[in-house]
Amino acid sequence: MSRSSQEIRLAERPQGRPSGRTWELATVDVPEPGAGEFIVQIEQISLDPAMRGWLNDVRSYVPPVGIGEVMRAYAGGRVIASNHADFAVGDAVRGLFGVREYAVSDGKGVDRLDLDVAPMATWLGALGMPGMTAYFGLTDVGRAQPGETVLVSAAAGAVGSVVAQLAKAKGCRVIGVAGGPDKVAWLRDLGLDDVIDRKEGDLLRQVRRAAPDGVDVYFDNVGGELLDAALANLARGARIAICGAISTYNDETLAEGPRRYMALLVFRASMQGFLVTDYLDRYPEGIEAISQLIGQRRLVATETVLEGGVAAFPDALLGLFDGVNTGKLLLKT
Numbered sequence: 015m016s017r018s019s020q021e022i023r024l025a026e027r028p029q030g031r032p033s034g035r036t037w038e039l040a041t042v043d044v045p046e047p048g049a050g051e052f053i054v055q056i057e058q059i060s061l062d063p064a065m066r067g068w069l070n071d072v073r074s075y076v077p078p079v080g081i082g083e084v085m086r087a088y089a090g091g092r093v094i095a096s097n098h099a100d101f102a103v104g105d106a107v108r109g110l111f112g113v114r115e116y117a118v119s120d121g122k123g124v125d126r127l128d129l130d131v132a133p134m135a136t137w138l139g140a141l142g143m144p145g146m147t148a149y150f151g152l153t154d155v156g157r158a159q160p161g162e163t164v165l166v167s168a169a170a171g172a173v174g175s176v177v178a179q180l181a182k183a184k185g186c187r188v189i190g191v192a193g194g195p196d197k198v199a200w201l202r203d204l205g206l207d208d209v210i211d212r213k214e215g216d217l218l219r220q221v222r223r224a225a226p227d228g229v230d231v232y233f234d235n236v237g238g239e240l241l242d243a244a245l246a247n248l249a250r251g252a253r254i255a256i257c258g259a260i261s262t263y264n265d266e267t268l269a270e271g272p273r274r275y276m277a278l279l280v281f282r283a284s285m286q287g288f289l290v291t292d293y294l295d296r297y298p299e300g301i302e303a304i305s306q307l308i309g310q311r312r313l314v315a316t317e318t319v320l321e322g323g324v325a326a327f328p329d330a331l332l333g334l335f336d337g338v339n340t341g342k343l344l345l346k347t
């Protein structure tokens with residue numbers, strides 16, 4: 015049966031915030047699968063802050079998306095035709111399929127999903143790459159211990175909401191930072207000990223008020239001013255896990271470095287960056303830990319699912335920078 019597939023390609027590298035000119039919407043025919051291949055009908059596309067970095071022509075942990083190429087994206091879907099021994103028609107799968115309606119795959123880097131364990135959206139969120147980022151960043155990089163004070167930024171987002179709940183489950187005192195009263199209320203309902211609204215400003219003083227004895231672990235998703243505020247309020251021996259810096263991703267000029275880095279010396283603290291893909295072989299451990307907590311109702315997996323299909327991708331991606339999401343942001347095809 016002949017099918018066509020809409021896809022989003024990179025038309026032009028953005029300066030600052032991506033615009034309409036950044037993208038091109040195209041329609042292609044979906045081929046029949048070759049030997050050892052299968053076709054996936056994509057149902058949900060993952061929107062990730064890292065996508066903004068993948069548009070820059072700089073040396074990084076993966077090559078940039080090329081001009082004219084389909085935008086790289088994690089996605090989940092169903093196998094609809096297969097010549098692959100390990101993937102059958104009807105299988106639910108996730109992988110780096112790109113921003114498109116149908117993908118041809120040879121199975122490399124593709125996981126089959128057990129939808130009896132969790133819905134596809136959760137396999138892309140709390141049990142997917144963001145959840146693994148939260149788990150390994152908090153346990154291996156932040157090394158959070160019971161009784162310690164954990165500060166997490168973008169705490170209502172995909173990674174942050176899992177970090178906050180994992181830290182609570184570990185017996186930490188957890189302070190979240192999020193944008194706006196609705197997210198603040200949502201995080202309070204999740205049981206966080208304190209929540210800071212970043213939109214109220216004066217972050218240094220807000221962190222000091224919430225953590226009068228200092229922060230033992232700062233899980234940094236945003237960089238910028240909040241990183242400085244955390245540095246100014248460290249406890250002795252603190253660990254800062256550098257997960258991301260979304261506040262800087264659309265900056266055209268390189269932001270000034272952290273102004274208060276000497277706090278690392280004063281408080282004998284450390285700051286370490288990490289990449290979730292370095293933990294691929296330990297994903298089963300992270301999935302087991304998080305799914306157990308979900309089963310015990312001690313961790314809520316939350317997703318914001320946008321409608322509009324592949325054509326809505328350019329606006330949907332900007333939603334991350336505008337903070338439209340609570341939990342994992344996904345786009346339904």
Ligand SMILES: NC(=O)c1ccc[n+]([C@@H]2O[C@H](COP(=O)([O-])OP(=O)(O)OC[C@H]3O[C@@H](n4cnc5c(N)ncnc54)[C@H](OP(=O)(O)O)[C@@H]3O)[C@@H](O)[C@H]2O)c1
Nearest residue numbers: 063168171172173192193235236258259260261289290337
């Ligand atoms: N190291 C790794 O391997 C790895 C893997 C995955 C993700 N990450 C990083 O983890 C971070 C979170 O990713 P995610 O997928 O979970 O995204 P997310 O938190 O679900 O969404 C982004 C959130 O960032 C906040 N935000 C946007 N602009 C901001 C600004 N200027 N200042 C402060 N906050 C801002 C918004 O929340 P509020 O409106 O509530 O502030 C928004 O909802 C990102 O930095 C991402 O690059 C790293």
